Amino acid sequence: MSRCKVLVVDDSAVVRQLLSELLASDPDIEVVGTAADPLLAREKIKRLNPDVLTLDVEMPRMDGLAFLENLxxxxxxxxxxxxxxxxxxxxxxxxxxxxxxxxxxxKPKAGLAQALGEYAEEITGKVKAAARARVRPLATAAQPLVRLEAAPASAPVATRFRTTDRLIAIGASAGGTEALRVVLSQMPPDAPAIVLTQHIPASFSRPFAERLDRHSAMLVREAGDGELILPGHVYLPPGDHHLRVVRDGARWRCRLDPGPPVNRHRPAVDVLFQSVAQSAGANAVGAILTGMGDDGARGLLELRQTGAPTLVQDEATSVVWGMPGAAMKLGAADEILPLDAIAGRLLELAGHTVAA
Structure with a gap:
């Protein structure tokens, strides 16, 4: 199998050199070139035909997002x-x-050379996974984002959300930030409570929650430790914490856990799913969306073994079919569905009827 060809784009000469050396240390990766800005990158893409591009988010003199959109x-x-x-x-x-x-x-904030070395496995793994990813033209990769109207703030909770004893648990990684947006944008405001884990750095969790909230009729928020889990709400773990679901009488509550990483992740999908299996059992519905690795596969199997319906995103619509594929291999999924069909099926499995 031929090596993955990578073009490194960064305005910092130091970062270009360090990333190039780090990536080239993997025998399955070939760094075919570097570029200091998107204009140079455009020419080198034509000439070198790389398999993957690493692109600095913030670059002076050129808008990296505009370059990415054109690309x-x-x-x-x-x-x-x-x-x-x-x-x-x-x-x-x-x-x-x-x-x-x-x-x-x-990028680490300090000690760049040492820190990048510590992240070698993560960086090379993501680049190699990206080389196998399904990339679609922007017209289909990014749908228009529409802010849905929320229920009036003055409306009492009892009239805004119907009572439910069902719980939806979702896990995702690479490609998951957009996959979750698609799923949550199709959920009605009175949908069963959703708990989710997305592999994301601590400093990204609040902006991510706010972004999802802007595109969902449900209320999306970072979970608070001990917070009651309510219908119509979506909970994700804040910064560098696992999210667990615990039983409190007839109710469920969020439990934040700063414990060690599981499957090299904190938050980890397996931690969430295993807690849901223990606390909710057959009253839950579990789903794994696109992602790299196998986190969540064993937890989804535990959910299925308790009688909970389980499903995974199909390979054709996944950016990276690592986590869903691993769950399929374990026999953890009852169903496999394209991304656009997942929200509706989750509601059906949770016994939810949308009000007329």
Whole structure:
């Protein structure tokens, strides 16, 4: 199998050199060139025909998002964004993923050479996964984002959300920020409560929750420790914490866990799914969307073994079919569905009837 050809685009000469050396240390990767800005990158893409592009999120003298948008319209190819851990960096990265970037890695704030070495496995793994990703032209990769009207703030909770004892649990990774947007945008405001885990850095969790909330009729928020889980709400873990669901009498509550990474992730999908299996059992519905690796596969199997319906996103609509594929191999999924059909099926399995 031929090596993955990578073009590194970054305005910093130091970062270009370090990323090139780090990527080239993997025998399955060949760094075919570097570029200091998108204009140079455009010419080198034509000449070198790389399989994957690494692209700095914030670059002076040139708008990286504008370059990415043009690239995904005219010559769609796998792109891994290299992001800072700032709030602005998080917002731009999420916009880049909406435009069709496959995944992202974050730059450490200090000790660049040493820190990048520590992240070698993550960076090389994401680049190689990106080379196998399904990249679509921007016209189909990014749908128009519409802010749905929420229920009036003065409306009492009892009239805004119907009572339910069902719980939907969703896990995702690479490609998941947009896949989750698609699923949540199709959910009605009175849908059963949703708990989710997306592999994302700590500083990205709040901007991510806010972005999902803007495009969903449900209320999307970072979970608080001990917070009651309510219908019509979506909960995701804040910064660097696992999210667990615990039973409190006839109710469920969120439990935040700063414990060690599981499957090299914190938050981890397996942690969420296993807690849902223990606390909700057959009253839950589980789903794994696009993502790299196998996190969540064992947890989804535990959910299925308790009698909970389970499903995964199909290979054709997944950016990376690692996590869903791993769940299929374990026999953890009852169904496999394209992305656009997942929200409706989750509601059916949860016994939800949308009000007329």
């Amino acid at each position: 995904m319209r005219l010559r769609p190819m796998p792109v891994v964004m290299v992001s800072s851990l700032t709030e602005r960096g998080a917002d731009i990265t999420l916009q880049a993923l909406a435009l069709g970037a496959v995944d992202f890695v974050t």
